[in-house]
Amino acid sequence: MIRSALLIAKKDLYSELKTKQVLATMIIFAGLVILVFSFAFDPANNTTKAVIPGVIWVIIVFSGILGLNRSFISEQRNDTMQGLMIAPMDASSIFLGKFLANFSMMLVVELVSLPFLFLLFDFQMYGGFGYLILVLMIGSFGFISIGTFLAALAANSKSSEMLLPLLLFPVTSPILIGAVQATKIILTNIEKLSSAMAWIQLISAYDVIFFVLCFILIENVLEV
């Protein structure tokens, strides 16, 4: 099962490497968000530090949606989804493979855009760098796993581009609220680390529950 999932993830990422369409869109979007925010909030002003946690998650959520939308729509051309469904593997392998591909792309976007954000706003980290990475990882993990599942669900509908965000926001809002709060504490108020950890635990629990749920339920979503 893991093997098939890796094959699918590799296939998606390699295909992305060839076309660069999705990743380029995601990164350009992230760059635009950062630029617009730097116009709106003077980077030299100290109070603008407060908006940075918000900006980080705006980037993740919206560029994430751009990627997620393509994830299953791209399998509609030539009905390649059928090709995956008739192959000898479980539906959960397809989910896992798609999740891995989406998650890797998300990480690439974060890796490119967040240093740019910190540079532009001249942001100094006072320790807690490890915690920031942790929040980013588990937050993105939950967001992308639920997003991958809902993208599969929405792909069968004609207006999937609209449907996905509509479904995604309510379900992932606990993750997003927790992630923004935890990020804010880590970036601006590291002394209160214990309350950030409480948020992190909440997100982790949510992640695990929903990942398992998506993993089990995907079979019912992928039917033709």
Added chain:
Amino acid sequence: MIEISKLIKKADNKLILRGIDLKIGKGETVAILGPNGAGKSTLLKVLATLIKPTSGLVKINGLELRNNQMKIKKLQGYLPHSSLLYEHYSPLENLVFFGNLYGIKNAEEKAVELVKEVGLSFFLNEPVKNFSRGMIQRIAIARAIIHEPPLLLLDEPHTGLDQGAISILNNVILSMKAKGTTTLMVTHDFKQAADICDRIVIIKNGKVADDFRMEEKALDTVSEKYQLQVEGVS
């Protein structure tokens, strides 16, 4: 090889398959004929595990379809109307990907060999999106047989092929047949049906209307019986 009994498929309150009974032995090459909308593609999709039957029993190689999906998927090579190929990928990359999904060893070697067999070696590394309909169809066939399945389900494989490609396809089917492969082929091309199949099943309105063996590549018999069932006496 295949046992279908009382197979019914309903979609949107509409009966698409209304009680199909069919037994197909190992090594048979069966052509499925019938007018548009008769339910031929739906029948193949049920066999390919893509859609679930509403009721009825389907057994492949003695395995019940519902409970042995994984084993059955390995036994089948399915070629639907669409190519199931990734456009940005070359034939080689497509075939290696699917070969690996089916867990075959030395997928790359096998892929190169198959591309050669369908006469497209020259285009081995070109992206599929630049191919003509006939070339895509040939790669699609290679995709369907990469794991050497003992059962082939082909949905109108001859559509859009030129004479050369048709004979390549027929040779592929015949050489699979020589290895003991069972083939189910939906087609509108009576000549191909008469040439390479040893049994004809005519489906009309979701039911088997006629089912007979072919002798001596009798093209006339096929068209005669088809007209009788489909266009003729009402």
